[in-house]
Amino acid sequence: MTMHRRRFLQSVGLGLPSLALLASLSACDDSADGEENGTPGRSGRQKVIVVGAGISGLGAARHLADKGHDVSVLEARDRIGGRIWTSQQWSGTPLDLGASWIHGIDGNPITDLAKKAGAKTVVTDLESATDYLAGGQELEGAQAQAFERWQKATANALSAFQKKDDEDASIRSVVQNAVGWSRLSDSDKAMVSYALNDYEHEYSGSVDQMSALYFDDDAKIKGKDVLFPGGYQQITDHLAKGLSVQTGQVVKRIDWTSAGVTVTTDKNAFQADHVVVTLPLGVLQSGAVTFGPGLPQAKTTAIGKLGVGVLNKCYLRFPKVFWANTDWLQYVPNVDKYGQWAQWVNVARPTGQPVLLGFNAADFGRTIENWSDTQIVDSAMATLRTIYGSNIPAPTDHQITRWASDPYAHGSYSFTKLGATSDMRDQLAASVDGRVHFAGEATDRKDYATVHGAYRSGLQAAKKITG
Template sequence: MVDFEVIIIGAGAAGIMAANFLQSRDVSVCVLEARDRIGGRIHDIHTKQMGHLHLGASWLHHKGNKHILKALLDQYHVAYLKEDALESSDKMEIYSEHGKLSGKEKKLFTEVLIRLPKNIRKIGQQQPTLSIAEAVRLIGEKHGYSQSLIQALITRSSEHCSQNADVMPAREFDGWEPNGLFVKDGFGKLIRKLSRHLNIEQNTIVQRIDQTDEIIVIETNQKPFTCRYVISTLPTGVLQSEQVTFVPPLPTNKKVALEQLDSGNHEKIFLKFPHVFWDKDTEIFQLAAPNNRGACTQWHNVLLNTEAQNILYTNISGPDISYARKSDLALQDLCMSRLRQMFGDQIPDPISIYVTRWSLDQFTLGGPYAHPTMKGKMGDLSTIGEPFGHIHFAGVDTSESETETVEAALLSGIRTANQILSKR
């Protein structure tokens, strides 16, 4: 006898989707979740000072060829804005050390930006040893761009999402297209609805998965659980940290694939101001800074909710992810010096700040998604996703064809659930 036929590790998008799929097909399932909440990298909070904040995923992206997310949002009445926030260059302003780019300069910058994915891939194929940053530098130099504008191009090429362009090979770049519909209600609403009738054990940290015998034993900080199949949705950073022991150990190809991945880089810093001093119709303010391009250079003006219109948020990303170790106060000072470069010395100090620290959180240890380093390839993601005995691997980083997004995580949950259904 086993406690459950399938145990799923992690109650993020992948785990919740897998559990929902299996339970609706009469499989006995339990989800073990380390945190005292569900959602993983989907985490919407409500603070007295700032109202609703999406600490993790916010946008509905259309990457890859399989699409289920929009239909799910519609089915569960999760509202999203119908207008693509990133599609139009009119929604972005770029500031160099000489001030705001003129209309003509911005138009050219945006045209270069739109062609970047194609050109990065082209350079990557011709020169496979180049990183994305090196490829973008070549493109920027061709246009006679200054060092700071090149840094801004690198940020916008890939690093505003999760990648570190210094270590990601141009040859593996699978393209970022400007798209994104802001999910106004927050993805958390979808996760709550999908998890409504599921058996989820929170505060249950998986420490060891032993599949020596036919019955799999999972040791946790609470009590052991037994099952016939496991779906692990442990994030890449958590797998890399080896805080969960696999018995027998993970095969060499998986270990090598893990070593060749960067677990991602992206923190959000929200600042609330006493009043709005920026143009309300501009979506993104990008500062072209010659150094530390990942430290609070891109700023978003998102209408998070109706009560919280005077909030801007920025990112720590790419090679500057270590800034997440700085105190809130130090980050606030940095933010204000960046903003004053763009908007002048007269702007007010913020009345409130919120900083995410996904990269330091024991149950994420990374960013939105992982990507190959110079030694690696996109295929490493599929290697992570291969089953190992009766342990299946879901999560955003387990397929080279569905990558990067909440949708990729949901699809991976369905993929692994189907793998198990076909074995029974």
């Protein structure tokens, strides 16, 4: 097992995946050019509907339009970008509520897009972190060594399981069995729990649900992680230039025959030769869109068995900076506070503004979606006051995400759930009858849960049409 996106102290590289995209429900425009029998020649100009204006849909549409095809992008939201969503709520401080990073800039197509878009990037140093124990004291000395030891023990337990076991199990059960959980001290349990929760931040799923065999069966990231001080929206805006995009179109049904496809929205019904469906896995699972004459069993099985996780953000704006001047702030809560406010990003470093970003993943991230903003902010501040003292200033404003409650997302990004296999992503990506094509981060076997995986999946779907 190789962890790679984020930092497990100095020992194991983990990462916070870019929320790939929220390709929404939507639809399109009327009839299509074709041959006399209604089946267009493969080299001829095709009429294509792309459902969803996230980066997967925009990538597919851009490729098809540049090849001379007639493309319409349909988006349920009143904006493009999907799970790439840059807030302009605070003047002069654009903040990404969805995807934040290019994870691994080497050989990454988003790096090339950023250059073409003229988007400035700033490196997030994975080794720039300050770590705190549950009481707020900084982690150092023997405790820091113990923390690192438990990170390695957790990773080694999963690696050993993957080498010898054919029968799957949850990440939590594998790790707790390997480390002798019941015999551990409360302090050691807290450190192991932090390690488990870090996997949840990485992959978005609960460690009680994630497959220990397949959770990390993805490509290894190369190069530094960078974010966009001007917002990720610069990338989707660049891709969308000149494309026909209709917002506010919520897809209800997709039908197809040997002659073409019909996409029905809450407003219209539209025909084309092909459709590229970039709906998030959570939307497919919700049943909000009906497919006629029905999807193959292998695809419906994949939709049902793969998982959709949660990673929510809470931005807090303060009158001044009072926290450590490192990129990451990491907090090891007691076991009874499992997964609560364990990871923070110092937004002041790239923006120059007194802003902190707190993350909550998986079960706790989902739980607090039912809380009010005030309750969420109070909970976050309780942790910050534990670390930095009761006299720190109150935040002047906040911005909070609730991705699981979003009807056009139903979660943040996909993970490989216990009972699923990596092959199921191939089934999810498979075209149906040469007419209905699928893309999105969940369909990409090697780069799921990333923006670049979502983008590449859109290109692959488009190439199935262009040949």
